[in-house]
Amino acid sequence: MTVAGKFDNGDGGEFQSPALERLVRSLSRLPGLGRKSATRLALHLVGHDEAAGPAEELVAAVTEARLQVTNCSSCGAITEADPCRICKSERRDSTQICIVATPVDILPFEKAGFYRGRYFVLGGLLSPLDGVRAEDLPFHRLGVRLEKDGVKEMIIALDVSVEGETTALYLQRLFADRDLQLTRLATGIPVGGALAYVDEVTLQRAFQFRRTF
Numbered sequence: 001m002t003v004a005g006k007f008d009n010g011d012g013g014e015f016q017s018p019a020l021e022r023l024v025r026s027l028s029r030l031p032g033l034g035r036k037s038a039t040r041l042a043l044h045l046v047g048h049d050e051a052a053g054p055a056e057e058l059v060a061a062v063t064e065a066r067l068q069v070t071n072c073s074s075c076g077a078i079t080e081a082d083p084c085r086i087c088k089s090e091r092r093d094s095t096q097i098c099i100v101a102t103p104v105d106i107l108p109f110e111k112a113g114f115y116r117g118r119y120f121v122l123g124g125l126l127s128p129l130d131g132v133r134a135e136d137l138p139f140h141r142l143g144v145r146l147e148k149d150g151v152k153e154m155i156i157a158l159d160v161s162v163e164g165e166t167t168a169l170y171l172q173r174l175f176a177d178r179d180l181q182l183t184r185l186a187t188g189i190p191v192g193g194a195l196a197y198v199d200e201v202t203l204q205r206a207f208q209f210r211r212t213f
């Protein structure tokens with residue numbers, strides 16, 4: 001195809017190597033990578049002559065992770081052993097369960113180190129617009145887990161978004177008749193945040209959930 005005023009060299013701006021093109025295309029399908037970054041990465045990966053270069057290391061790491069990584073059948077955390085370390089630990093309080101949307105959401109809690117209860121990963125949030133309905137999420141498994149562990153407090157730690165709110169309300173309704181304390185993470189002014197620059201919704205929530213001290 002010739003664009004007016006442009007010389008058509010017939011290769012559509014692609015490398016003269018179908019193998020490199022394939023690598024660039026595979027990389028650019030990864031989240032957050034456009035063609036430009038994918039090209040830079042591809043050239044970095046193939047541009048080493050040594051036998052154990054970054055490409056070989058990457059291939060080995062991906063293969064290993066694909067083989068080893070699984071989800072805990074009890075809580076949904078990413079783990080290599082099932083049940084995971086947190087579910088297995090005798091030192092964790094099984095009567096307290098923290099509900100998160102994704103396995104990644106467990107990490108900040110564990111890094112901070114103050115939480116001694118256990119977790120349950122929903123694997124997503126209810127979103128009628130995106131077609132995520134209640135039957136797509138493991139609410140039944142959660143109910144079984146609450147029963148089995150004699151859970152007394154369920155802490156809802158979901159995103160502050162329409163989907164997060166919808167899911168939190170659904171959980172509240174679903175387990176309303178259980179002898180269970182339902183709590184949610186507080187929302188408000190971030191530590192170190194300047195009041196003048198806080199958005200209206202955050203300010204309104206901080207005001208709504210103000211407490212005496």
Ligand SMILES: [Zn+2]
Nearest residue numbers: 072075084087
């Ligand atoms: Zn687990």
